[in-house]
Amino acid sequence: MLYVPDNVKSFLTELGEIARFSTRFFREGFLPRFEWEEFFRQCYVVGYRSLPLVGLTAFIIGLVLTMQLRPTMVYYGVEVQIPAMVGIAIVREVGPILTALIFAGKIGSSIGAELGSMKVTEQIDAMEVSGTNPFKYLVVTRTLATMLMLPVLVILSDTISLFGAYLGVNLYETLTYPLFFKKVFDNLTYIDIIPAFIKTFFFGFAVGIIGCYKGYYCEKGTEGVGISANSSVVASSVAIFILDLIAVQISDMFQP
Amino acid sequence: MKKRKINAVKLGVFVLTGLVILVFALYTLGKNKTLFGSSLELKTRFRDVNGLLLGNNVRFSGIDVGSVQGIKILNDTIVEVTMTLEKRMRKYIRTNSLVSLGTDGLIGNRVINITAIGGSAPFVEGGEMLPSREELNTEKMLQTLYGTNENVGRITEELLQTVHLINTSTALSNLLNDKSLSTNLSGSLLHLHETSKNASILMKDAIATLQQAREGQGTLAVLLNDTTLATEIKQVVTQIQVLETSSQRLVSDVNQIVATLEKDVQQGDGTVNALLRDSLMAESLRATIENAEKGTAAFALNMEALKSNVLFRRYFKKQEKKARN
Structure with a gap:
């Protein structure tokens, strides 16, 4: 029999568990009865309440990216292309990945901790006893909320980031607002926007499902709550990078 | 809730x-x-775009209002540049605006500058071809500057020599040290001032006279305007010329006569010579004149006698009566 190290074995086991958990999500998620109220509440919590943090980060990143790019662009005499370059960078990569990581940090940890504490305090068991399906109520609503709200957050963070970039350009030269956006959109195509938009659904799903899994199967009491919160952030962040790699490979196939 | x-x-x-x-x-x-209002597309043509790239800025009155959308070579001397500008620029750019290539800073990116030159040309609608102007080439400017520098150096050198000559010139030194020079100069200037004043008065009078003449007043106006006078003057001049010719002929004849007389006198020939030099002739002439006087007196007496004659008395009375009437 092939020897497999314990950590690899546990990683693969966890991966399998997450896959099974995801299957259950798809199996139960689209069957009635739907927990609409909880779903909208989760949408508000994971989406709307994440906007200030995501927006601030996006604005700063847009501004800083522009300022950092400028010396090199000036060196090569192509500073007129800064809006185009920043636009492509933000829309294709920086916006989605950065927002997803911030989202994983904020929402992944909160879901892991919330569900973990519910698990260790046996609230989930209590729900089962009372006839409420805890998977539908807790996991499906949260995962759907993260899956649907992250794309919206990414769109808004891209926009805010471009405003930051516009400010960054105008710190050194005078460029009107319409002209800046014209330069940005002149160099964007559908192949830049659509794959970047689609992959954010997967990022959102990864953050939600991993956070829920880590919390749902939390063990070791209060210590386990911290572990589940922490590991849900780490695992969802890694998942985001892996999904991003796959998404880039796929979108590259459609590049002209 | x-x-x-x-x-x-x-x-x-x-x-x-x-x-x-x-x-x-x-x-x-x-x-x-x-x-984003980028529907205003304008074109222009250059001989040389000098490193212009797609996406380079287009400026109007120093403000970035668009970018270069296309660069196309039409033939060996013409490059067509397509610019995309903000839609709102329709209200500001006229069709006679000049397009020129410029540089962002001294050695920065290439930019296209659109300069308004005023006038009443219509505003652009989109798709117009704007006239272009050759850019101020930095290299050419530096070459000109180099030439100017060389000239300045040469002028400075010559100026130095001139100053040296002025400093070492004794004549100029004497001139500068001559204290009476200023007095003379001021006197001269005073005279010059008076002269100019007189000249001014003279000019005023002349102008007044001319003004009068223009208005048809005064002798000058008559002289200038009377056409018959001019004809008469011409006739007079012609007559004077004729007279002069006659006079010349007369003088010539007189000269000839005098010359003949002189010749006669010298040779002892002719009547004049006889009159001037022959004493017998003179005596005879005098006796002749005396006889003529005597004859005339006698004739007068005879005539008086004739008046009292019966035959002629009537005739003489008739004559007296006619003379009285």
Whole structure:
């Protein structure tokens, strides 16, 4: 029999568990009865309440990216292309990945901790006893909320980031607002926007499902709550990078 | 319950904003990038675009208002540049605006400058070909500057020599040290002033006279305007010329006569010579004249006697009567 190290074995086991958990999500998620109220509440919590943090980060990143790019662009005499370059960078990569990581940090940890504490305090068991399906109520609503709200957050963070970039350009030269956006959109195509938009659904799903899994199967009491919160952030962040790699490979196939 | 409703509204706004932005972005790309007012397209032609790139800025009155959309070589001497400008520039750019290539800073990126030159040309509508102007080439400017520098150096050298000559010249030194020079100069200037004053008065009079003449007053006007006078003067001049010719002929004849007389006198020939030099002739002439006088007196007496004659008395009375009437 092939020897497999314990950590690899546990990683693969966890991966399998997450896959099974995801299957259950798809199996139960689209069957009635739907927990609409909880779903909208989760949408508000994971989406709307994440906007200030995501927006601030996006604005700063847009501004800083522009300022950092400028010396090199000036060196090569192509500073007129800064809006185009920043636009492509933000829309294709920086916006989605950065927002997803911030989202994983904020929402992944909160879901892991919330569900973990519910698990260790046996609230989930209590729900089962009372006839409420805890998977539908807790996991499906949260995962759907993260899956649907992250794309919206990414769109808004891209926009805010471009405003930051516009400010960054105008710190050194005078460029009107319409002209800046014209330069940005002149160099964007559908192949830049659509794959970047689609992959954010997967990022959102990864953050939600991993956070829920880590919390749902939390063990070791209060210590386990911290572990589940922490590991849900780490695992969802890694998942985001892996999904991003796959998404880039796929979108590259459609590049002209 | 109320709080939950507000949360729903906030969530709705949040999601809707995201979706609107997404649709807006996709629509912008689909509409061939015209949503940000970039539909104003203008063209121009250059002989040499000097490193202009796609995406370089287009400036109007120093403000970035667009970018270079296309660069196309038409033939060996013409390059056509297509610019895309903000739609609102339709209100500011006229069809006679001049397009020139410039540089952002001294050695920065190439930019296209659109300069308004005024006038009443119509505003652009899109697709117009704007006239272009050759740029101020930095290299050419530096070459000119180099030439100017050389000239300045040469002038400085010559100026130095001139100053040296002035400093070492004794004549100039004497002139400068001559204290009476200023007095003389001021005297001269005073005279010059008076002269100019007189000249001014003279000019005034002349102008007044000319003014009178122009208005048809005074002798000068008559002289200038009377055409018959001019004809008469011409006739007089012609007559004077004729007279002069006759006089010359007369003088010539007189000279001839005098010459003949002189010749006669010298040779002792002719009547004049006899009159001037022959004493017998003179005596005879005098006796002749005396005889003539005597004869005349006798004739007068005879005539008196004739008047009292019966035959002629009547005739003489008739003559006296006619003379009285």
